[in-house]
Amino acid sequence: MEKVIEIRNLNKSFGDLEVLKGINLDLRRGENIAVLGGSGSGKSVLIKCIVGLIKPDTGEIKVLNQNLNDLDKNQLDELRQKVGYLFQGGALYDSMTVRENLEFPVRRTQTSNNKAEVDEMVHEVLESVGLLGAIDKMPAELSGGMKKRVGLARTLILKPEIILYDEPTTGLDPVTSGEISDLILKVQEKYNTSSIIITHDMKCAKQTANLLKLIVEGKFYAEGTFEELRTSEDNKVNAYFK
Numbered sequence: 001m002e003k004v005i006e007i008r009n010l011n012k013s014f015g016d017l018e019v020l021k022g023i024n025l026d027l028r029r030g031e032n033i034a035v036l037g038g039s040g041s042g043k044s045v046l047i048k049c050i051v052g053l054i055k056p057d058t059g060e061i062k063v064l065n066q067n068l069n070d071l072d073k074n075q076l077d078e079l080r081q082k083v084g085y086l087f088q089g090g091a092l093y094d095s096m097t098v099r100e101n102l103e104f105p106v107r108r109t110q111t112s113n114n115k116a117e118v119d120e121m122v123h124e125v126l127e128s129v130g131l132l133g134a135i136d137k138m139p140a141e142l143s144g145g146m147k148k149r150v151g152l153a154r155t156l157i158l159k160p161e162i163i164l165y166d167e168p169t170t171g172l173d174p175v176t177s178g179e180i181s182d183l184i185l186k187v188q189e190k191y192n193t194s195s196i197i198i199t200h201d202m203k204c205a206k207q208t209a210n211l212l213k214l215i216v217e218g219k220f221y222a223e224g225t226f227e228e229l230r231t232s233e234d235n236k237v238n239a240y241f242k
């Protein structure tokens with residue numbers, strides 16, 4: 001299958017802190033890759049590099065066959081619309097209703113100015129995440145799991161080809177985590193997306209990803225299926241499964 005993300009020898013430091021030290025990654029269409037790694041190992045930095053929020057020191061990132069280094073601001077904005085990014089924590093606008101939160105990206109990107117059309121888009125994505133009933137609620141009225149769903153709906157409304165999930169189940173109870181993991185798979189099937197899923201939650205990785213990759217000291221140290229990594233003899237790898 002065609003590659004939708006291609007990362008070659010990506011390096012990123014903050015001052016003396018070398019965070020990413022030679023990251024290589026290929027994401028193919030239809031694939032879900034889980035990225036594992038300890039806290040502070042650079043997982044979020046990696047995702048931010050992919051969406052152009054952080055500029056790498058060296059290395060190359062191609063997204064949908066476009067090299068980020070070659071793009072001007074407008075081209076980068078255009079590309080970003082095809083790459084959904086579900087922030088750690090969800091990051092809904094607290095002063096807006098669910099509906100307004102979902103309308104926001106549509107207006108910002110001028111995807112549609114037609115009220116009926118926008119309304120239909122909002123309804124469709126809310127239905128996809130099972131939250132149509134919450135359309136007029138404020139974020140403060142929602143549970144953690146519901147906020148994640150709205151965050152995902154807000155990503156989906158622009159019909160991304162790629163979705164990057166940063167710890168989609170962190171802070172949720174096990175049942176709700178399982179529901180979000182199911183939803184990640186459902187979304188992939190319905191919208192035909194490819195994903196990178198950063199997670200500490202091994203159940204989520206098992207449920208959602210066809211390939212797992214583990215970052216240690218700024219590099220991918222191991223990769224394989226859930227079972228391959230779980231049964232690895234290497235303590236740095238199998239420690240995640242205990």
Ligand SMILES: Nc1ncnc2c1ncn2[C@@H]1O[C@H](COP(=O)(O)OP(=O)(O)O)[C@@H](O)[C@H]1O
Nearest residue numbers: 014017019037038039040041042043044045046
């Ligand atoms: N914008 C930034 N400026 C300086 N340091 C940063 C910045 N973003 C991340 N870092 C540092 O980079 C390291 C990796 O961060 P991060 O990718 O958020 O870790 P995680 O794997 O937990 O997501 C951390 O030590 C963090 O403090």
Ligand SMILES: [Mg+2]
Nearest residue numbers: 043044088166
């Ligand atoms: Mg992080």
